[in-house]
Amino acid sequence: MPDPDNVKTELLGMDMSALENYLVSIGQAGFRGRQIHKWIYEKNTASFYEMSDLPRELRQRLDGTAVVSIPRVLKQRVSRDGTRKFLMEFEDKKRVETVLIPQSYEKDSRFTLCLSTQVGCPVNCAFCATGRSGYQRSLKDYEIVGEVLSSRRELSKKIKNGPDNLVNHIVYMGMGEPLLNYEAVISSIHRINDHRGINIGQRNITISTAGEVKGIERLAREKLQVTLAISLHATSDELRDQLVPLNRKYPLKSLLQAANYFILETGRRVTFEYVLLDGVNNRHEDAQKLAYLLKPLLANINLIPYNEVEGLPYRKPSRDSAIQFHQWLLNEGLNATLREEHGTDIEAACGQLRAEFKNGNLTKY
Ligand code: SAH
Ligand code: SF4
Numbered sequence: 001m002p003d004p005d006n007v008k009t010e011l012l013g014m015d016m017s018a019l020e021n022y023l024v025s026i027g028q029a030g031f032r033g034r035q036i037h038k039w040i041y042e043k044n045t046a047s048f049y050e051m052s053d054l055p056r057e058l059r060q061r062l063d064g065t066a067v068v069s070i071p072r073v074l075k076q077r078v079s080r081d082g083t084r085k086f087l088m089e090f091e092d093k094k095r096v097e098t099v100l101i102p103q104s105y106e107k108d109s110r111f112t113l114c115l116s117t118q119v120g121c122p123v124n125c126a127f128c129a130t131g132r133s134g135y136q137r138s139l140k141d142y143e144i145v146g147e148v149l150s151s152r153r154e155l156s157k158k159i160k161n162g163p164d165n166l167v168n169h170i171v172y173m174g175m176g177e178p179l180l181n182y183e184a185v186i187s188s189i190h191r192i193n194d195h196r197g198i199n200i201g202q203r204n205i206t207i208s209t210a211g212e213v214k215g216i217e218r219l220a221r222e223k224l225q226v227t228l229a230i231s232l233h234a235t236s237d238e239l240r241d242q243l244v245p246l247n248r249k250y251p252l253k254s255l256l257q258a259a260n261y262f263i264l265e266t267g268r269r270v271t272f273e274y275v276l277l278d279g280v281n282n283r284h285e286d287a288q289k290l291a292y293l294l295k296p297l298l299a300n301i302n303l304i305p306y307n308e309v310e311g312l313p314y315r316k317p318s319r320d321s322a323i324q325f326h327q328w329l330l331n332e333g334l335n336a337t338l339r340e341e342h343g344t345d346i347e348a349a350c351g352q353l354r355a356e357f358k359n360g361n362l363t364k365y
Helices: 016-025 031-041 056-065 141-158 182-193 213-222 237-243 252-266 284-297 319-331
Strands: 072-078 084-089 095-102 111-114 167-172 205-209 227-231 270-276 300-305 335-338
Touching (some): 072 141, 084 141, 111 141, 141 167, 141 182, 182 205, 182 213, 213 227, 213 252, 252 270, 252 284, 270 284, 284 319, 300 319, 319 335
Parallel strands (some): 111 167, 167 205, 205 227, 270 300, 300 335
Antiparallel strands (some): 072 084, 084 095, 095 111
16 A cells, blocks of 8 residues: 555646645745746656756755656657657556657648547447557546657657747547546646647647547537547448447437537537448448538538558558548538548557557567
8 A cells, every 4th residue: 555645746737826836835935836837838847856947955855745747758659751659658557659740741840749548448449459459547637748748858859949839739539538538638638728838729629539428518518619529430320339339328319419519519610530441331322421411510521541450350441432432522512631641650540559568568669
């Protein structure tokens, strides 16, 4: 049993006033909290010894009583297209993957960061590597924020003297179902959005859900300006029950109603993701049904050609047939895009993430 008196206070995840209060509670001036805030959220610093404007005694004291648990990057892989995949480890040795995607091929490109919210995923979609790798636990809010700081720290080692805001978009599309870890995800959004800290605008943040209806309704009421992406993938309950087991709890009708509610409450358009599985959901009639369901919602549709996963039976459609499906949607007057693929050569693309640990050995790095 850990001695409760010995547990250090976690500072990561605290906002400025919480840090000020903490410093006051240990007999220090409140402004020290503001200094620490800057070190954590602007300079991605975890070590009190590096916080050079704090008095030496305070640094020593904090080192004994508090921690800033920015996750360790155990491995990283860089794709030919500049996508970077990090294997991150938390205090309890649990691991997730976090992916940095350049927004263009330009030298001064900014990056989109794809965050994980759970270790594994309980939803267990039939086509997804994460789902198949089993579920272990949800991440804490500070662990999700830690993925951002840790990735920025790695990036700043590679891109010296780059601008502060190299990472300017966040997508909750890594491992896990964000709306099944609701409080931690919302709290992490507030930290990431805080203009005195990481300062990424809500409109530059997207949450992707497999269709957790209760979570969508709750999110609508938060009145945040984040983008909601719903992973639809099928236009009948029969198929969706097989692909996304959460559909058995929340069938299509209730999901589309929740999307509509979100639109009405927030005034924001919703994006629907649709993974193209060859011979499963990419026929002409699927496109027609998709148009029939989504047109009234004025939705954006993001087509994702399937990234094949070893051991799973689903296949990626040919480039031509993906383009054909896209064209069918455009012909129906829908606002659809065909997603460019990033990082497939390092298995960093959608749905290829898993905690890479087989038989006690790291694999695939
Ligand atoms: N759990 C959330 C967010 C993470 S998955 C969700 O399901 O929405 C992000 C997106 O990648 C989802 O749309 C998911 O369905 C899709 N995806 C999963 N596995 C994939 C694969 N192998 N190829 C392409 N897309 C995949
Ligand atoms: Fe979980 Fe999303 Fe993968 Fe489904 S697609 S198993 S919800 S991570």
